[in-house]
Amino acid sequence: MTYAGSRLVHDADSHLMESSDCLDPYFEAKLLARYHDLPVYKSKTSFDDFVNGQLGAHDDPAFRAGVAENILLRKNYEAHGAFRSADRPEVLDLLGFASQLVFTTFCLGNFGLDQGDDMELCYAAAEAHNRMMTDFCAVDHRLLATAYIPLEDIDRSIATARNAIKMGAKALMVPSMCPQHHAPSHVGLDPVWAMAEEASLPVLFHVGGEDKLNPVYKENGLPPVPDFHGGDDNFTSVSYMPIPNAAMQTLATMIFDGVFDRFPNLKFGAIELGASWVPGWMRSMDSAAHAFMRNETRLQALSAKPSEIVRRQFRAAPYPHEDAGWIIANAGEEICMFSSDYPHVEGGRNPLKRFDESLKGASTRAVEAFYSGNFIDLMGEGLAPDLRREAFQQAG
Numbered sequence: 001m002t003y004a005g006s007r008l009v010h011d012a013d014s015h016l017m018e019s020s021d022c023l024d025p026y027f028e029a030k031l032l033a034r035y036h037d038l039p040v041y042k043s044k045t046s047f048d049d050f051v052n053g054q055l056g057a058h059d060d061p062a063f064r065a066g067v068a069e070n071i072l073l074r075k076n077y078e079a080h081g082a083f084r085s086a087d088r089p090e091v092l093d094l095l096g097f098a099s100q101l102v103f104t105t106f107c108l109g110n111f112g113l114d115q116g117d118d119m120e121l122c123y124a125a126a127e128a129h130n131r132m133m134t135d136f137c138a139v140d141h142r143l144l145a146t147a148y149i150p151l152e153d154i155d156r157s158i159a160t161a162r163n164a165i166k167m168g169a170k171a172l173m174v175p176s177m178c179p180q181h182h183a184p185s186h187v188g189l190d191p192v193w194a195m196a197e198e199a200s201l202p203v204l205f206h207v208g209g210e211d212k213l214n215p216v217y218k219e220n221g222l223p224p225v226p227d228f229h230g231g232d233d234n235f236t237s238v239s240y241m242p243i244p245n246a247a248m249q250t251l252a253t254m255i256f257d258g259v260f261d262r263f264p265n266l267k268f269g270a271i272e273l274g275a276s277w278v279p280g281w282m283r284s285m286d287s288a289a290h291a292f293m294r295n296e297t298r299l300q301a302l303s304a305k306p307s308e309i310v311r312r313q314f315r316a317a318p319y320p321h322e323d324a325g326w327i328i329a330n331a332g333e334e335i336c337m338f339s340s341d342y343p344h345v346e347g348g349r350n351p352l353k354r355f356d357e358s359l360k361g362a363s364t365r366a367v368e369a370f371y372s373g374n375f376i377d378l379m380g381e382g383l384a385p386d387l388r389r390e391a392f393q394q395a396g
Helices: 029-036 039-045 048-057 062-066 085-095 119-137 156-168 187-199 246-257 278-292 306-311 323-330 351-358 365-383 383-396
Strands: 010-015 098-101 143-148 171-173 205-206 268-271 314-316
Touching: 010 268, 010 306, 010 383, 029 039, 029 119, 039 187, 085 119, 085 143, 085 314, 119 143, 156 187, 156 268, 171 268, 171 365, 205 246, 246 268, 246 278, 246 306, 268 323, 278 306, 306 314, 365 383
Parallel strands: 010 098, 098 143, 143 171, 171 205, 205 268, 268 314
Antiparallel strands: none
16 A cells, blocks of 8 residues: 555655756756856755765665655655655555655756846756756656746747757756846747647646745844754744745736736646635735736736636645645635645645645535646646646546
């Protein structure tokens, strides 16, 4: 019996756990030294000894013998399939998930801002990331690779999206943070959205590419507050609060400026950004559209109320500690999706149990949509035909 049992479950969020040199084999040789000089790269190398020790443990027969019983107990670098592509199909077999969207860990963030104004390096890093991700996921069609598309340089964004689709990426991840010199809704980016729509690939926002907490909020005269990992630079209660802000602004701008309407078959998703914000965000957009409709022709031209456009084209993955049932009741059955965050510690040891508890008052249709239907809708024809047929058969 798998973890999911007989139910159909698609996982909207999982990760690799990479070493600091993960991009080296995929990077343009002429740019590799410049990449290694970046502060963001050097900060990762301080963990190399720890990471290498964790990687070596996976060669121990006794360690590997405990894979099944510890499939959701071992986290991060200890988790099975966290970095070896050959091990990842067994993870899906043990969990019983029909498919997994796979994201990076090492490369989460906005390459465009990490490299400042060095756009050559910015897009070289994105291309290397995309080659790494599609290479890892090529071992099993149930593993769905996400490619990263910076939006800083329009022409380079178009080229990088085209290359990612040719590589076999199943989703395009873009930063929720606004580009430095133009809006994310700029018409020059329309070819990116057009290619994604034609290939039936969703455009995704993931935690890591958003505006960060103003560090002054930490200067409260009190001792530092530890996060999940013992430091104070990841998720704490205060830094948790602004996580969806950039996504809300970026998505609203794209809706108001007509991007969703110009590409009505294109789906968008918010992954590991939570979803408790979604109902109020939908209502706020409807309120804004009503208040400014008279003076803004772009709002007059919308095909429907913003909240209706959201239900048509947007999907989100709640955190396991959120009340998914409440979100569904207030946002609609079309939006929420299951995610495990495997193998990150934030996903917890029993995400199905936590979500099941919050979904007790939801309809059978809403529960099936949460665990599989909304993910299938998000992924579109890009999802392997056999997975789609299996899903529709089980869904009746």
